[in-house]
Amino acid sequence: MAKTSKSAATNADLQVRRGNGGETHQVAEDGYDVLTTQQGMPVSDDQNTLKQGARGPALIEDTHFREKIFHFDHERIPERVVHARGYGAHGYFETYEPLTELTRADLFQRAGEKTPVFVRFSTVAGNKGSFDLARDVRGFAVKFYTQEGNWDLVGNNIPVFFIQDAIKFPDIIHSVKDEPDRGFPQAQSAHDNFWDFISLTPESMHMIMWTMSDRAIPRSFRFMQGFGVHTFRLVNAEGKSSFVKFIWKPKLGMQSVVWNEAVKINGADPDFHRRDLWNSIQMGDFPEWELCLQTFDQAFADSFDFDVLDPTKLIPEELLPAIPVGRLVLDRMPENFFAETEQVAFMTQNIVPGIDFSNDPLLQGRNFSYLDTQLKRLGGPNFTHLPINAPKCPFHNFQQDGHMAFHNPRGRANYEPNSWGPEIGGPRETEAGFRSIADEPEGPKQRIRPESFADHYSQARQFYRSQHLIEQRHIADALVFELSKVETPAIRVRVVSHLLNVDADLAQTVADGLGLRTLPKAASPMVQPRDDLPTSDALSILKNPPGTFKGRKLGVLVTDGVDAALIDALKQAVDAAGAVMELIAPAVGGVEASDGTLIAAHHKIDGGPSVVFDAVAILAGEEGALGLLKLPPARDFVADACAHYKFVAFTEPAKKLLAKAGLPDDLDDGFVSLATADDAKAFIAACGALRFWDRPDGA
Ligand code: HDE
Secondary structure, eight states: OOOOOOOOOOGGGOEEEEOTTSOEEEEOTTSSBOOBOTTOOBOSOSSSOOBSSTTOOBOTTOHHHHHHHHHHHTOOOOOOSSSOSEEEEEEEEEESSOOTTTOOOGGGSSTTOEEEEEEEEEESSSOTTSOTTOSSOEEEEEEEEETTEEEEEEEESSSSOSOSSGGGHHHHHHHHSOBTTTTBOOSOOOSHHHHHHHHTOGGGHHHHHHHTSGGGSBSOGGGOOEEOOSOEEEEOTTOOEEEEEEEEEETTOOOBOOHHHHHHHHHHOTTHHHHHHHHHHHTTOOOEEEEEEEEEOHHHHHTSSSOTTOTTOOOOTTTSOOEEEEEEEEEEOOSOHIIIIITOOOOTTOOOTTEEOOOOHHHHHHHHHHHHHHHHHHOSGGGGGSTTTSOSSOOOOSOOOSTTOOOOOOSSOOSSSOOSHHHHSOOOOOTTSOOOOOOOOOSOOOOOOOGGGOOOSHHHHHHHHHSOHHHHHHHHHHHHHHHHTOOOHHHHHHHHHHHHHHOHHHHHHHHHHHTOSSOOOOOOOSSOOOSOOOOOGGGOSTTSOOOOOTTOEEEEEEOTTOOHHHHHHHHHHHHHTTOEEEEEESSTTOEEOTTSOEEOOSEEGGGOOGGGSSEEEEEOOHHHHHHHHTOHHHHHHHHHHHHTTOOEEEOGGGHHHHHHTTOOSSOOTTEEEOOSHHHHHHHHHHHTTOSOTTOTTOO
8 A cells, every 4th residue: 555654753753873983873763773865854754755646746846855866876986997896805914024224115114013904806807797707817906004195006916917008008908898899798808809909919928828827717816916017116214226026925825716617606606706805804714915025126127138117027036035024914894895995096106205116117107097097987186085095194285175075274274385384384395205216217208119128928938837737738728718719810820920939839739729720930029039037936826835725615515314423524624724614405494414403504506506615525315315416506516526626525325426427436536535524634634735636537
């Protein structure tokens, strides 16, 4: 029945309550905050518009309706042109030891100093609503709220970039995004435009090796490295500067998924990465990274053929160790996604005294771009007033007015110099303020790519050769996959002509995978690629295994008749390893164990495929196992776990399901039979290797 109007409560029934932030709430008798308009007027009816009679027409006098719909109509702001899909968290950075010799940056002056941070991880190519496990670079942007202003280290999970000069940024990004005539594909580099651009841009080859590698399909944000990419400078109190490269290393070690798994995760859980971060922080399992510095001087920079200002190059850690100087801990999710994660405005130009830019042409271009983009996205010059963007140290200047000004100068003075005295005269500059390094650029004004940027292949080759054989195979598979989606044969051939300059075997494997009958001629390099660069194990994920199941997730498929003691034993082993266990059952209501206990499940089998777990176990009773045979998702659960090289534990009755899923009788050592508590412990210990790569028929 249509509601007419609420019976009259009066103002006298409302009380005022003061919130944590000092704000006031009107509270009704039932204890709920009172719903009000933006102007604070209490609302009596939020279910019906104001109408003439019961059946209308609606009246424009309904100011509450007008305000509500007006606000709704304006809810969206432009998404980021790149890095639109992202997820952020709060935390802190703790300095290990003072770095006074290297930098006067305030956050590095005191051991144990904790600087608040906000971090946003992102993909690059996809729109805001795209899936998490695209093959893509991940953004790793950190805003440090230091005592001397905000420092933004806006990095990626890959230490090099596609291009050497910022003027090519719109081109590379246009090429990877959806093609403008058809509006697809979404969040994928596997299409003609991207590979067309790449095949005509040899400087991208090093980055291509990385994006085709497992680095571009991380298991979660918690298992990724981060890089500042550019060479920056640190400057100490005497004004002495050193070059520096910034590297974040995850405490849990690196881990990636396999491509076939990524494709399936995107269907099963498009929010896989954000859910992972959310869950781990909510559980109190706070992710951590160490900030490591590679510092060097001009003489060291000059010892290389390549230019340290070239963002397509890195300095291998074997040549220059990355020294840990502090740790980043993420321990709090935003209270509101839009207010914080969406409105956060990272800018490379947010720098603090003691840190400075280098002349890397990509960095210089970025310093131009980020301010513009914030103005467009956030709609006015006062985006720095938003709580997520405002410094947490005092700040004073004479900037005023504009849209949404929260902090205008106090008092009479809004200019300087003035003679109003310290009380009302406003702030003044200080000797201790930021000073740019006294660089002395030389040479004519010109548009030119320096010769020192000309070697496009040597480090691509070095990266490829530094990979584990399994990782090399993944790179070749990724290239074949991506190029097989390219419809124009000439583009495929052009890419292979570049691969010939990287590694002949890789080029041949890709050519075979594409069904190329003859190899093209190698592309003509501007300088001959070097064949003598030593491999660097630090560049490989698999050569640096964490050797622990900590922070990972076991999925246990259970049925009626399961042995409850075995579930307990497994849970204890998982807890002891610092990992997480979730139960999957034919129905989410759960199962009845052999001793009659009812055990609730986290997932129904259809919604809990093995791809969202790091390892799996199938704990089936006799009857239950027969039931599983009839469920296609249960068969996929096992077949996928096998194809994705996962460790799989199983009870005797579950063997029938393994057979039904097409697994051989002589199971490899990645399959562990489970009957006792000791078996459970041994299984979780084995899971520390994360994958059983020796399986011959993985995906
Ligand atoms: Fe960005 N980049 N970028 N970028 N970038 C943006 O700023 C740009 C580059 C990176 O979580 C934009 O706020 C240019 C390299 C991250 O909010 C924009 C160039 C690296 C994020 C922009 C680059 C990055 C961005 C879009 C070439 C790794 C997400 C939205 C010179 C070191 C930050 C925004 C977040 C975002 C411009 C290249 C990292 C348009 C012109 C290299 C992590 O300003």
